[in-house]
Amino acid sequence: MRKITLLKQAGERFFQAGIEDAASEARLLLCWASNCTRIELMQRDDIPDDVVEKFQQAIQRRSAREPVAFITGEKGFWTLDLHVSPETLIPRGDSETLLEALLHHRPDRQKVQSILDLGTGTGCLLLAALKEYPQAWGLGVDVAPGAAALARRNARRNGLSERAAFIAGDWAAAIRGRFDVVLSNPPYIEHAEMVRLMPDVAEYEPHRALDGGNDGLTAYRILCRSLPHLLSEQGCAVLELGIGQAQAVTALAESAGLKVLECRKDLGGVERALVLAFS
Incomplete structure (x- = not known):
């Protein structure tokens, strides 16, 4: 599936759910689902089906206002990864x-x-x-x-x-x-x-x-x-x-x-x- 389509759909759902920085959170979660950095994501056009499925599950959870950190299971703080x-x-x-x-x-x-x-x-x-x-x-x-x-x-x-x-x-x-x-x-x-x-x-x-x-x-x-x-x-x-x-x-x-x-x-x-x- 095309990356731009996925990000647009996610951003729209997040916006409707009242989430600020909807586009930024969509990119963050797609990076997590793809196990790549933002720079690496920029270089991709098509997203594999298994990643699409993982991303769509994350979209559903975030649209229900579950925090991103609980979806990804980690959070950066000071110099730590937690x-x-x-x-x-x-x-x-x-x-x-x-x-x-x-x-x-x-x-x-x-x-x-x-x-x-x-x-x-x-x-x-x-x-x-x-x-x-x-x-x-x-x-x-x-x-x-x-x-x-x-x-x-x-x-x-x-x-x-x-x-x-x-x-x-x-x-x-x-x-x-x-x-x-x-x-x-x-x-x-x-x-x-x-x-x-x-x-x-x-x-x-x-x-x-x-x-x-x-x-x-x-x-x-x-x-x-x-x-x-x-x-x-x-x-x-x-x-x-x-x-x-x-x-x-x-x-x-x-x-x-x-x-x-x-x-x-x-x-x-x-x-x-x-x-x-x-x-």
Whole structure:
């Protein structure tokens, strides 16, 4: 079948389904179905029948608003290639702001020895940090055993399994010890706002990783109470924030005896990464 015909049909279906960047997503999925790069796809005119069938199945799934990452089973983040599944949130570019903030406040790549990631999901934050700090080992914790298992797969995929461990647990309840760095992207969407999420998120990504309680701050209360017992003397924590949450989370942190080193904005101008340390 002709490539141009396939892409046109897919783009039209995606547009009708309310998907932004319909043409771009059609090309991305055809590359995935063809197991080729965009440049290689540009050089092709006809698409084999087996690839057409795989592509049409992907079109059907995406038209139902299933995220592209769940269709392909993977997602890029920072310098990593990660497996993804409905057990976890799909890693997002906004979360890379936490790594930018961490590298700014801990620029010596040899001094960080231990990293804790609470609510690890795919393991994206912990594994990306371990890539940057070659002397460090890390522990990722997630309430879902399936998420912890997926994070272990990602550690193996990125050559970090000897320096990363993942366990299922309730935040820091089972953790004893102190860490040079604590990272977390907790659930922070207000419960009443969950019904307003895009169907790509609301119908496919795990609500436990999104729903932050009535005011969106439930997880931050737990984290801020825990951080003084988790951070080493010169340690720092970097927490991801939802839109408009910087002031409220700052107040929670300061009431727990922590000080704010920075609140870093993401590329969209949202205050996204709160950096904390001992007062």
